[in-house]
Structures are given as C-alpha cells and as structure tokens.
Amino acid sequence: MEKTISNLSFLVPIVFGLFFLGHNDVVSVSGQLDNKFYDNKCPNLTRIVRNGVWSAISNDTRMAASLLRLHFHDCIVNGCDGSVLLDDTNNIRGEKNALGNRNSLRGFEVIDTIKTNIEKACPSIVSCSDILNLAVREAVYLAGGPYWNVPLGRRDGVTSSEASANAEIPSPFEPLANITTKFTNKGLNVKDVVVLSGGHTIGFAQCVTFKQRLFDFDGSGNPDPTLDLSLLSNLLSICPNQASSDTNLAPLDPVSIFKFDNIYYKNLINNTGLLMSDQALMTDNTTASMVQNYARYPYLFLKDFATSMVKLSGVGVLTGQDGQIRKNCRVVN
Numbered sequence: 001m002e003k004t005i006s007n008l009s010f011l012v013p014i015v016f017g018l019f020f021l022g023h024n025d026v027v028s029v030s031g032q033l034d035n036k037f038y039d040n041k042c043p044n045l046t047r048i049v050r051n052g053v054w055s056a057i058s059n060d061t062r063m064a065a066s067l068l069r070l071h072f073h074d075c076i077v078n079g080c081d082g083s084v085l086l087d088d089t090n091n092i093r094g095e096k097n098a099l100g101n102r103n104s105l106r107g108f109e110v111i112d113t114i115k116t117n118i119e120k121a122c123p124s125i126v127s128c129s130d131i132l133n134l135a136v137r138e139a140v141y142l143a144g145g146p147y148w149n150v151p152l153g154r155r156d157g158v159t160s161s162e163a164s165a166n167a168e169i170p171s172p173f174e175p176l177a178n179i180t181t182k183f184t185n186k187g188l189n190v191k192d193v194v195v196l197s198g199g200h201t202i203g204f205a206q207c208v209t210f211k212q213r214l215f216d217f218d219g220s221g222n223p224d225p226t227l228d229l230s231l232l233s234n235l236l237s238i239c240p241n242q243a244s245s246d247t248n249l250a251p252l253d254p255v256s257i258f259k260f261d262n263i264y265y266k267n268l269i270n271n272t273g274l275l276m277s278d279q280a281l282m283t284d285n286t287t288a289s290m291v292q293n294y295a296r297y298p299y300l301f302l303k304d305f306a307t308s309m310v311k312l313s314g315v316g317v318l319t320g321q322d323g324q325i326r327k328n329c330r331v332v333n
C-alpha cells in the first residue's frame, strides 16, 4: 500500500525552528549529554545524517515511521545504547529477535548506510546510538513533525538481550496500566505514554497486532464493541480471518498515513484507534483528558512530543568511558 503513495510534497519543511527547544529543556533531563558534543570532532555529522534520512524516506515514505519505532525500541530496553542494532552472535541472543521486533522492526540498513558515511568523515568518533537519535529527529521533522535539539555523547552498549526486550517492550495486547508501568520503570510518566503514543500518527501495523479486535475480542466471537463500524469494515477487507493475512498492513492513522500530526488523537476520540493499546488511552480519565487536549491543540502536541523524545533519548545512556564507539552498528568491536 505504501508504495503507491509517492507524493512527498508534505515533507517540505515550512516552519524550521518553530519547535526548536532551548538548551535549558535539554540539560535538565540528561545532564551528561551535550548537543555540541561532536561540533569540533565531526562538524558534518548533522548534514550526513540528514542526507541519509532524506534519501531513505524519498525511496520509502514509511521509513520515517520505522526509524521512530526503532529508536523507541532501542531506548525502552536497556536504555538508548544502540543495542537493538546488534546482530545475534553465538554468544548473544539480542533484542533484534525479540517478539515485538522480529519480522517487524525496519530501518537497520538506513542506519548502516549513514554509519558508513560518517565513518568515512570521522572514523570511530560517533556512536551508533547518537546516529539513531539524530536520524529519528530528522525523520520526524521530514514527516511534518517538530524539530528539537538532540543531546549527544551517548556511547554504544556491548550487550543485547532478547529476554529483556520481551519483558520491557510494551505489547498492544496488555492493559494500559501495564504499559504505563513499563514507561515508569524507565523514568517516564503517564504524560509521556500519551504523548509518545502519538508516534502512531505515522506508519503501519500488521494485522496480527490488532486482529483479535476484529474477530474475537473477548472470547465471545464478536468484534471489539468500541471499534468504529466503518473502520471495522475497512480492516476486515485488509485482514480476512485467516492466518495468511497476519502480515498484511493497515495504517495506524488512516486519515493522514505519512503526516506527523495530531490526528491520531482525533481518531481515538472517534473510536478509530487501530491497536487495542491506542484506544485504551480513552478508558482512563487522566489519559483521555490529555488525548482531548492534544486533539484540540496541534502545536501543544508537537511541542510536548519533542520534549518527551528528548526525555526518552536520555533513558539509560552510557557516557564517558562506559561502552564503546562501535565501528559497525551490527557488531561489538
């Protein structure tokens, strides 16, 4: 489906800098990081990342969404240490093959290409973790979202654990309270859950991640009664009731599939959230009132999204002498 959409005109940035956060917003959440970290050591870094993300998204519009998710899954498991990028070895069964990641995460080749170009310009200086952080900032911006300062100086982890990923990545099938716990375990809060879930304003989900809502919501053989009927009928055509449809794709925000906007929240108010975990934000008064706010005030969402992304990108980071600067993002040096 995504291949048929080639109009990239909405990618043209029109409000450069409007949502640019001041330095103070940044230092408060990640004291040891610094957004000028590579200014002297790798002055072309931002440009190289921007070019790499631009060409990846020009080739495949969905890539903005895929990079955003890749970053979230890196940070929520063992911190933002690039561990999700590591391939399995004889000794390591890593995050890449965990339940929520296998046959689902995308964008590894994009990071590899950018890393190769950065290694040519400034060898062994820039961590894969920082590259991923810069890439997701560019991806969100190119999709029409906010721009923010990325605090830098993270180092790359030397381990990756499939078991941790299975335990820590939120599942679309679990209750909101469980998802919130997975965020608070990492120093994030309920507001971050609501704001960052707004990342589902772009990208796609496989039928297997929401099929239960279409056919057998609670063991009764009926669809989820909260699911809008016209969305239900669209989803039934994408996801017929047979295993072969499990990997078919439906847009998370069908109103503006590739545009980073606040329509995700309007959809929730309309009972057209795709995942059970999306629509669950309306089942709690606190989160539902935040949803109402972000549906009403688009700029508030963009501003808060940037703030929560900076917070997310400070989770569990390695700095100083910890970890390493990987030469190849897929393998420990």
Ligand code: HEM
Residues within 6 Å of the ligand: 062, 064, 065, 066, 067, 068, 069, 072, 103, 104, 105, 106, 170, 171, 172, 173, 179, 193, 196, 197, 199, 200, 202, 203, 204, 205, 206, 207, 209, 252, 275, 277
């Ligand atoms: C709150 C708990 C969350 C749950 C339960 C969840 C679950 C999911 C699921 C099941 C998919 C579909 C994956 C597939 O079918 O292959 C997905 C896609 C996606 N998620 Fe989440 N997610 C959550 C939070 C987030 C956050 C915090 C972000 C980023 C800020 C995010 C960004 C995305 C994006 C952009 C996609 C589309 C990826 C693509 O098209 O390649 N998600 N999510």
Ligand SMILES: *[C@@H]1O[C@H](CO)[C@@H](O)[C@H](O)[C@H]1NC(C)=O
Residues within 6 Å of the ligand: 043, 044, 121
């Ligand atoms: C940065 O990029 C410019 C333009 O491609 C190039 O002329 C310059 O040599 C690069 N600087 C460094 C330090 O790599």
Ligand SMILES: *[C@@H]1O[C@H](CO)[C@@H](O)[C@H](O)[C@H]1NC(C)=O
Residues within 6 Å of the ligand: 056, 059, 060
């Ligand atoms: C372009 O995107 C497709 C997936 O849509 C991918 O298979 C292909 O490798 C990409 N090409 C380049 C040059 O990145």
Ligand SMILES: *[C@@H]1O[C@H](CO)[C@@H](O)[C@H](O)[C@H]1NC(C)=O
Residues within 6 Å of the ligand: 173, 174, 175, 178
């Ligand atoms: C939610 O968390 C509770 C308490 O930790 C746990 O017992 C339950 O199995 C979890 N539910 C799901 C669906 O994961």
Ligand SMILES: *[C@@H]1O[C@H](CO)[C@@H](O)[C@H](O)[C@H]1NC(C)=O
Residues within 6 Å of the ligand: 255, 263, 266, 267, 270, 272
């Ligand atoms: C939500 O529903 C209202 C009323 O049916 C409709 O006008 C609006 O376009 C819908 N919004 C979205 C985002 O689907």
Ligand SMILES: *[C@@H]1O[C@H](CO)[C@@H](O)[C@H](O)[C@H]1NC(C)=O
Residues within 6 Å of the ligand: 285
């Ligand atoms: C949540 O809102 C509903 C309806 O507005 C109300 O009946 C209920 O008491 C509220 N619950 C809490 C815990 O505030």
